[in-house]
Each structure stands twice: as structure tokens, then as C-alpha cells.
Amino acid sequence: MNSELLLREHDLKVTPQRLGILSLMKIRGHVDVEELFLAMKKQFASISLATLYKNVNAMLEKQLITEIKAPNFKAKYEIVKEPHIHLLCKECNEFVDLDINLETLIDDASKKSNYQLEESCVVLSGLCEKCQTK
């Protein structure tokens, strides 16, 4: 989906900086604030870290993006999609998404616990295919 529309639908003003952030997230998938800062500086020489934090927080509040936190890693952000699994390779430090449907798991958990569950943060970590053979 077009980033401009995405912003408008979430009641966020369209700015070049925000379009840049979304574009990076679309290309890279999972990004942290520092990565974002370094990449954004190439397009917006004078961008401030504060702007990135403010925008990330605004997009989180409007549920346009989600935060993924995992042991030993800085918070990562990605554009919202269906509940899914994040795979993390401890060797190359890459995050990727795995599209296994988590509905069943969430439903089971909900029934067993009587919780009304809304969000998931599922990170499985280990070694990716490449790093296993090193």
C-alpha cells in the first residue's frame, strides 16, 4: 500500500520524513532507530534523531507499525501485518518474518487463560541456514 495513503488512514500528517521512514521499512522489513537514522541522513542531511523517535512513537500509537523486542537487541520496528513469527539469527543478527498463522495459538491461549488477547510478540532465535554451516 502506498505510504501517503497509509499515513492519512492513520490520521498522520504526510511529511517527506515520514514517507522516508515507511519506504525504508518496506525495503528492509525490520529496522531500529539507529539504522533508520543512518539511512535517513542520506536523504535528509539535517534530520534529527528526535524526529525519528517522535515519528516512530506516533506511528506506534496509531498502530501503523509495531515494535519487536528481543533479548540482546535494540527495539525493531516494522509495518503492521497479521500476527506472525519473527526469526532471529544470533550469528548474523538478521530478523526475518515467518508466515505461520498464529491464530490457532492465540485462540488456544485465549481459551485456556480467559485473557482477551490483542497483540503478539513472538521471536524465535537460533541460527539461520547460512550460519549453521560456518
Add this chain to the structure above:
Amino acid sequence: MNSELLLREHDLKVTPQRLGILSLMKIRGHVDVEELFLAMKKQFASISLATLYKNVNAMLEKQLITEIKAPNFKAKYEIVKEPHIHLLCKECNEFVDLDINLETLIDDASKKSNYQLEESCVVLSGLCEKCQTK
């Protein structure tokens, strides 16, 4: 399991501070460093925050405890057990464990992705039974 043995088995020196930390984790389940600090000060008036951070890190390295990170929360720690689900209530901010076996999920994820998976951090959040009716 007895905390003294637990420490020895993980090649960690037995100290009163460490026994205190484990005791608190056993009683409370999920704790963060600040909680730990406040609670420990009652037993060890002069305990230093640095001691807590150092011990938590040492126990993490030796895999005696694990770290649970979730959006909007400070890192929580608990004694290692089988892979399981953490439920988080956004209203009362309580973490609890749910014993649903995650083996199948992890195996599926492993097969689909060819990752060699070792660790899981699974947090589902929403409203607990009590907080739904408020």
C-alpha cells in the same frame, strides 16, 4: 530446586545476594531490575544497583534465567523453564506464564525456515480476566 544447587550447577558462586535474587524470582515469577532493587534493599540495605545488573547478566549468560522483553515494558527476568507463553495484561501490567507446549510451533517454524532454533520469547498481550470487566 534449591537455589544454592542451582547456582553451583551453573558455575556461579553462591552469595547471599544471589540467593536473594533467586528467591524473589521464585516467589514473584517475572521481575525487572528496579523491582528487584527495591525488594532486595529490604534484606540488604546497602545493595548496589550495579550488583543486580551484574548478577542478572551473569545468570543470563549461564542460562539460569531468561529475559522477556515486550513493547512498553522494561525487561523482565525469570528462572529458565520449558518454552512457554507469557501473557501480559496491559491494564494491570501483570505478566503470567501460560503452560501451552510450544514444541510443535517451534518444530514447524524450524522446518519451514531451516533455522536451527534454540530460544523463544513469546508474549501475548491484552486484558486479563479481571480487567475485562472493569
Add this chain to the structure above:
DNA sequence: TTATTAAAGGATAATAATTATCTTTTAAGC
């Protein structure tokens, strides 16, 4: 278009969380 205005951006200070450093104390093995 242009004028208006609330919101966003940028610079930087302040705060919070965590790690590093150094000295003193203590657990573990002889």
C-alpha cells in the same frame, strides 16, 4: 494562490537505563 494555524521538524538539554571502573569485601579451596 495565499493566509492561517496546528502540527512536525531540528537542535539540544534532561532523564532513564545500563555498563564500566575501581576499591573493598568475601566465598571457595587448600
Add this chain to the structure above:
DNA sequence: GCTTAAAAGATAATTATTATCCTTTAATAA
């Protein structure tokens, strides 16, 4: 009881994040 390496405690340093304040800009309506 000694000895010694590791742990504790105090505190400085670092890192991550938020707050503040002033300037600039996107959205809207004349």
C-alpha cells in the same frame, strides 16, 4: 585460618529515550 579470584559496592561514563523550545511546513479554507 590463609590465599586468591571473584563478587560487592560506590560511582563515573555511556547509551537510549524523552522533553523543551524555537523554527518550519502541511493542511485547510478564504
